[in-house]
Amino acid sequence: MTQTLPPKAAAERAPAAGRDRYLDLLRALALFRVVLYHLFGWAWLTVLFPSMGVMFALAGSLMARSLSRPALSVIRGRLRRLLPPLWVFGAVLLPLMLVAGWNPAKDPDLGGTTGLVKLLDYLVPLGAPPYPEHLGSASGLLDPTWADDAAGPLWYLRAYLWFVVASPLLLWAFRRAPWPTLLAPLALTAVVGTGVVTIPGETGDAVTDFAVYGGCWVLGFAHQEGVLKEVPRYVAVSCAAFLMAAGLWWASGHRGPDGWDLNDIPLAQALWSFGAVVILLQYAPSWRELPGRLRRWDGLVTLANNRAVTIYLWHNLLITATVPILDQAYKLPFLRSDAAASALDATNALWMFVLVWPLIAAAVLAFGWIEDLAARRRPRLWPNGKGRRAPA
Numbered sequence: 001m002t003q004t005l006p007p008k009a010a011a012e013r014a015p016a017a018g019r020d021r022y023l024d025l026l027r028a029l030a031l032f033r034v035v036l037y038h039l040f041g042w043a044w045l046t047v048l049f050p051s052m053g054v055m056f057a058l059a060g061s062l063m064a065r066s067l068s069r070p071a072l073s074v075i076r077g078r079l080r081r082l083l084p085p086l087w088v089f090g091a092v093l094l095p096l097m098l099v100a101g102w103n104p105a106k107d108p109d110l111g112g113t114t115g116l117v118k119l120l121d122y123l124v125p126l127g128a129p130p131y132p133e134h135l136g137s138a139s140g141l142l143d144p145t146w147a148d149d150a151a152g153p154l155w156y157l158r159a160y161l162w163f164v165v166a167s168p169l170l171l172w173a174f175r176r177a178p179w180p181t182l183l184a185p186l187a188l189t190a191v192v193g194t195g196v197v198t199i200p201g202e203t204g205d206a207v208t209d210f211a212v213y214g215g216c217w218v219l220g221f222a223h224q225e226g227v228l229k230e231v232p233r234y235v236a237v238s239c240a241a242f243l244m245a246a247g248l249w250w251a252s253g254h255r256g257p258d259g260w261d262l263n264d265i266p267l268a269q270a271l272w273s274f275g276a277v278v279i280l281l282q283y284a285p286s287w288r289e290l291p292g293r294l295r296r297w298d299g300l301v302t303l304a305n306n307r308a309v310t311i312y313l314w315h316n317l318l319i320t321a322t323v324p325i326l327d328q329a330y331k332l333p334f335l336r337s338d339a340a341a342s343a344l345d346a347t348n349a350l351w352m353f354v355l356v357w358p359l360i361a362a363a364v365l366a367f368g369w370i371e372d373l374a375a376r377r378r379p380r381l382w383p384n385g386k387g388r389r390a391p392a
Contacts, residue, residue: 021289021290021298022284022286023061023284027055027304027305027308028304030054031304031312033045035311035319038149038153038316046261046262047248050277052213052273053216053269053277054216057217059217060163060217060221061220063164064171071168075164079164080375082160083123084371084373085370087123089313089367090129093317094122097131100136102132104119124161125158125161128158130151132148133145141324142323142324149319153312156312159206159209159210163213174218174221174222174225178222182215183215185210185211185214185218186243186274188210188214189215190267212273213270228282233282233283241279244272248268251272298385303383306383311360318359318363322351322355329344329351
């Protein structure tokens with residue numbers, strides 16, 4: 001049975017306008033978890049908090065809210081906010097890869113000379129921007145996989161772009177048939193994410209990502225339109241728990257090279273992320289400010305939301321940059337003994353964690369203001385909300 005939601009009725013049931021600090025907190029936590037995952041590589045983090053599902057759901061909610069305006073202007077505005085930070089990142093990363101010896105025209109993975117067209121994805125990420133899987137040597141300044149580490153997360157921008165472009169049609173379908181539209185991505189994942197149908201190459205990756213996180217994106221619609229709140233909480237949580245259990249059951253029999261890493265198991269990722277997002281949104285309070293002890297983190301939460309694109313783009317390259325910095329520590333006089341070197345080896349990941357945050361802060365200062373220009377705001381170096389006038 002389907003349910004049609006007229007735009008006027010949907011607008012009346014939507015949450016009130018203004019910043020929702022609960023959603024801001026979720027986005028900040030998602031970014032923090034992404035950094036932790038790329039730093040430590042712990043597979044259990046994908047189960048603890050499904051960051052990508054949360055980020056797509058929040059983006060879907062904002063997109064549904066924006067589509068009260070003409071669709072073309074909304075899409076243009078979203079792309080305007082996304083592309084300039086990507087252009088600056090590409091302007092740094094591409095020369096580094098070329099200087100390190102990458103020749104896109106001779107890269108067999110790009111298809112030779114004709115594959116140079118794929119470099120245009122650094123301008124508009126219709127596909128994931130290309131990069132070499134190995135670059136340099138094991139004896140070089142950086143690990144041979146540094147380019148893969150730096151550019152690998154850019155798949156998110158491709159998925160985000162296609163979700164933005166598809167949102168007017170998805171929202172139209174959701175308002176006329178909420179439940180089929182909401183559940184269709186899970187059904188598609190069961191087809192393309194399990195090997196029933198295999199789509200090779202970049203197209204297959206794009207379709208799989210769209211299917212895996214499409215349910216979360218549409219859940220953002222459901223949250224914004226007020227549909228999710230109409231479902232009795234015990235029903236929503238019970239169904240979500242069932243889907244999450246099904247996801248873990250599927251993962252138990254289809255573990256990838258990193259075990260329980262849900263990023264390698266599309267159907268498990270889709271089910272677990274969908275269920276977790278349902279619970280997080282079903283219990284969502286409407287905070288205009290962070291309550292109680294959470295208030296001490298208000299500045300960091302605000303900064304993370306104002307610089308989300310910058311943090312996501314640069315964090316993995318900066319994690320890689322901590323390695324040669326730590327290598328210099330072995331040259332310090334008090335660390336030249338075998339015992340000291342062994343202690344540093346044992347705590348290497350911890351020191352990478354310590355180092356990466358000042359590097360991310362430096363990237364926010366150096367490049368974050370581009371997000372303000374892209375949004376047609378006055379450039380700010382450190383927009384953590386401090387010094388704002390209190391609301392009337």
